[in-house]
Amino acid sequence: MTEPPEPAGDEGAGTKGTRDDGDSDSPTRATDDRPDPLPVPTVATLSTDVVDNVSRVIVGHDEAIEHAVVALLGRGHILLEDVPGVGKTMLARAVATSVDCDFRRIQFTPDLLPTDVTGVNVFNQRTREFEFQPGPVFGNVVLGDEINRAPPKTQSALLEAMEEEQVTVDGDTRPLPDPFTVIATQNAVERDRTYELPFAELDRFMKKLRLGYPDPDEEAELLGRTVGHHPIESLEPVTDREAIVRARETVANVRVEEPVREYATRLVGYTREHARIGASPRGTISLLRAAQARAVIEGREYVIPDDVQVEAPTVLGHRIETGDRDRNRDGDAIVADALERVPVDA
Structure with a gap:
């Protein structure tokens, strides 16, 4: 194995990036303007900080948290499958909060329509023109909660978004924010009340994770943290959107x-x-x-x-x-x- 080259990026870059002050919306991706990568040691520290921060909320699942961070940095999507109540949704919320990105949640139900996910063109009576109202998929970290409760037609609304990081509605294609990651939870118990995920959709998830039940000591610690105010309420970000974008570029250059x-x-x-x-x-x-x-x-x-x-x-x-x-x-x-x-x- 040849010796690795010197790390790219400025050595003074910290874990925290600089937020965009001029626009409240997340910036969309630019194919011709790649961000400067962070140094590898900086990204390693960033990853540890995110894992430790999420561990304040999710007890006893450090390995699963690390896998979630790997998927986030590797430009992938995550499917969490397990029984209800083990922390799947809370893991997604904690990751999104830790990286201070735009977080959107889609509660998948049998009556959910594809346009409820992607967005819809609405006629504006004042301007006499159709205006696009973006759906919740236009976020940096999108939680698809109990994704298998929606029929395949609605689930398929995510296929283009997850693979091409764009959404097409009424013939118009719009890029999704950068970064873009879907964290979906799947009910593994009520098979008679859910739909099977299409194989094409399963293949778009980089990782499938299971949390499992905590052991007695971990559950006792969990109860000590959550009885009263839940730690997710006081969780603070340890990095931000710009740092994640630059960290992804670091990973892509490995x-x-x-x-x-x-x-x-x-x-x-x-x-x-x-x-x-x-x-x-x-x-x-x-x-x-x-x-x-x-x-x-x-x-x-x-x-x-x-x-x-x-x-x-x-x-x-x-x-x-x-x-x-x-x-x-x-x-x-x-x-x-x-x-x-x-x-x-x-």
Whole structure:
């Protein structure tokens, strides 16, 4: 492995960025004007600060919080699936509050329409013209609460937004704010009252996470924090929108050498050989983007196989469909087998 280059960006940059004072709306993305990346050590510190801050609200799930930060920095979206009451929605709120970005919430219900998500053109009687009223998807961190309670037609309203970071309504395409991340929660209990997520939508989530129940000591600590005023009410940001945008640019510049790319390709290839539907090329891209973010969190400017191995279970498992080939194994088991059997060196 060659020596990494010197960190990019100004060494004096801090975790906090500078907010835009002239416009209350979040700036939209510009394809021809990339922000200056932050130094890798600065982003590593930023990540630790966010994880520690969210941990003030979410007890006993530091690993899941770290995975959420990886997805945020790796330009990905997160699906949280678990039983009700374990903190899925609170995790999304705490992450959004910690990074001081525009937070929007969509409560998915059976009667929700696609325009309730994306927005709609409304006729203005005064100007005699149609005006676009943006929907809640126009935010930096968008919480899709219980996303599987809405029918597939409404869920599909997120497909363009999650993949292309834009929304098309009545033939007009509008860019979404930068950064843009969807954190969706999914009810894992009431299957008879919910809809299955389309596979194309599942594939757009970088990570699928489960929180699980806390152990007795963690639950006792949680009760001590939340009886009375909930800590989310007093949570303060530790960074801001500009810093996150620059941190994402840092992650995008992390080197992924050919041997690491080939190893990721072999892992994904194993899932395709041992399941009815294996991980897609989009899954491979997500895996390497997550590995880039993991490398930065660890203070490196280059990806190593360990980064890929840490990220593979949460990135690939939900993209695999075993079908009738093996009813006793799911995508997570296929990924575990791939990590055990696929050699790092070809």
